[in-house]
Amino acid sequence: MKKTEQSIKKLFMKPLSSTRGGAFYNAFPYPTKISPEAIAIYIASATKPGEKILDAFSGSGSTGIAALLSEYPTKKMITTAMALGIKPTWGSRNAVLYEIGTYATFATRTLTNRLKAKDYSIAVKSFIEKAKELVGGYYFAKSPNGSSGTIRYAIWTEFLVCPECGAEIDYFTNGTSRNPATFKKSVECHHCRKTCSVDEMTFATEEYYDKLLKRTISRKKRKLAWIYGTSKGENWDRAATTEDEAFIRKLENEFVPNELPREIKWGDLHRAGYHYGITHLHHFYTIRNYRVMSALWELAGTYPEREADALKLLLLSYNGAHCTLMTRVVAKHNAKDFVLTSAQSGVLYISKLPVEKNILLGLQRKAKPFEECYKMLENCHGTIEIRNVSSTKMIELDKSIDFVFTDPPFGDYIPYAEVNQINELWLPKVTERSEEVIISNAQQKNEDNYRDMLTKVFREINRVATDDCSIAMVFHAAKASIWGTFADAVKSAGLEIEQSSFLDKTQASFKQVVSKTAVQGDPIFLLKKSESGKTVIINEELILRQVVADNPHETEIEQRHCYSLYIGKCMENGISVQRDAVQVYEYIRNLREAETL
Structure with a gap:
């Protein structure tokens, strides 16, 4: 050997x-x-x-x-x-x-x-500086005391429709609470006072003119709900104002697309609910973040080829998980406020409270691991x-x-x-x-x-x-x-x-x-x-018994390890796998119950 x-x-x-x-x-x-x-x-x-x-x-x-x-x-x-x-x-x-x-x-x-790590670092520094000049103003916002600041991220909210009277209900205001942060299972209609289950309520829609598609289409109705920002190194948060909403309308009105629409090819992941109205790539973004991504993509293309590709990879590595409506907040036990998190991997899920992150801040943080990678290689x-x-x-x-x-x-x-x-x-x-x-x-x-x-x-x-x-x-x-x-x-x-x-x-x-x-x-x-056929000297039942006997299985993670080991031993011995994971977990639970009798 x-x-x-x-x-x-x-x-x-x-x-x-x-x-x-x-x-x-x-x-x-x-x-x-x-x-x-x-x-x-x-x-x-x-x-x-x-x-x-x-x-x-x-x-x-x-x-x-x-x-x-x-x-x-x-x-x-x-x-x-x-x-x-x-x-x-x-x-x-x-x-x-x-x-x-x-x-x-x-x-x-x-x-x-x-690409040399030093050259990458120089390109990123130059890129970020130019990006701030180009689109940094898109993330301007005032603090609660009126001082100039920068948006770190903003929560948007959907509107739910009361099944009794048809009134539109702001989900963030009526379906959540803070300190502790909670997603409510039911909401009370502010119009007819009927209490409704959130899961049983439909979402409100609106018609709008899509400048990229050059036609009027329907989408979910959403608006800015809560803004998290920073001013002179001090973080703050507040409810969205009419001034914030007016700026979003300005971005929509002034948008002059210079690219063709890019159609989403839906397959197994499409859901009629949270993907309503999403047929093209730009529908996955707020107008602000789509305009920022488009501008930054064009800016990256002005650099020499290797640096341009590195900058585009930086953009894409941040894009899917952080730039779209798939970014979200979660409510952790007894947390005073919602916790910011990225998109769920492996799916295209959009929550009722999609989050709009400041792409420029995210790119600065994301650039460091890439620099380390280039240095290692x-x-x-x-x-x-x-x-x-x-x-x-x-x-x-x-x-x-x-x-x-x-x-x-x-x-x-x-x-x-x-x-x-x-x-x-x-x-x-x-x-x-x-x-x-x-x-x-x-x-x-x-x-x-x-x-x-x-x-x-x-x-x-x-x-x-x-x-x-x-x-x-x-x-x-x-x-x-x-x-x-x-x-x-x-x-x-x-x-x-x-x-x-x-x-x-x-x-x-x-x-x-x-x-x-x-x-x-x-x-x-x-x-x-x-080289030759294997001689099978053990059966599937004996393999499972032996794996369970030889390994701890008190916790859920230990039970999951047992399934991996069971699969491995079956495959090594050329024996057909007879049980799904859930069947093995049930086998372990039954075994534990029998042992306690």
Whole structure:
């Protein structure tokens, strides 16, 4: 057995923390499920310097960045490897990345273009200064005592319609309270005094002339409700005034668009309620923030190409999560005021209280992690080949890849092409959805289509991989049927699972937080080319019993870990996964109840 093979197998014996956080995590709005630093440990354990790494679903390019980082490991990477008892061979590697997403490809190319951190810093400083002169006045507001100030962010409110009398009710004023911050489940109509459930009330609409579409359309009725600002270093907040509303009307009246409207291609994420009237990109913004984004995008294009791309990436990295109506506030237990937060990842949700952030302030904060990223990569010698095409047909020669690290789409988990169009519509083109490997009602792709597309990619991986190539694959699902589809694709491609582990994540995604069927820690598998059929000496029931017996399962997170381990052991032994996550959690609850009798 080769030394690298021993190292990668040893690494799989313990869960590796995905080390979320740090510069790369903070730079992107849709971060990968495992950080480049963690992937670099896998790469340095499985390969030698100079060898070639493949990622067939590269997303924002973490595997490529990891290949570069393996030349100059951070202190945290070195200490993590030592704690795991492995000795990676650090040094320069080369990477080949396949990704159909245009935003993800743009992000990877831009971040790995070897722009010097110093040049990036100079460009950002110049950009921010020019941006303040250009649109800084858009965020002007007076403090409660009348002094000049700057908006940090503003809460907008929808209007609800009383089902009894048809009166329009300001949701912020009537449906919320502060100190403590609360979202009320019911409101009293100020006209007829009837108490109504918020969930059962419809929203008010209004007609307006859309200058980009050049026609009158209908939208949800919203107005400014509360403004948070700063004056001479002092933060303040107050109710929106007629003066604030007049400025918004002025921005709308003076708007002279110099671009064509960009249509949203709706799919599985469209909801008739909170997406009412949203058909084009500009509908996701307040008039103020759309005008700011348009002006800043045009300004970024005036810089030299590498700096221009870096500035556009900075804009896009902040855009999806912070610039649109999807930004929101939440009410935390006993908090005196609402807490500002970003858009929910993986969805296109707009709340009844959308938030308008000051984009200029956000960009200044966002620029620092990117500067750190450029600094870490600017002197790396490895090469990255980025292919913005489907990985169902690769151009690499047979047996030319030394290690594969990839993270296939998780069935119907997140429709990335639909989500990412909020950023991609600012770029020259959007993702070609016909090539998206996904289960999607909107795209008319079922589990069979998903399995067939996965199989094509896995066969290509088999073809280009050397005979002794290790293949590390992250996969996540809460449904047994999706695991069966994944297992079928692996087997049909001539691969087999040799070992399993899971990524010990410290921060869950939005869907993992709210879902009762979520899995804690994405399973990660070590695959190789099939040599012969496995002899099954254990069944699915015994695997589940053993996993539960060997691991704590008192807390919800521990139960989620048990499901990941159960999946891994089934896949290692070539046994069909029989249970969804919710069924395993029910099994554990029943077992605990039996133990207490």
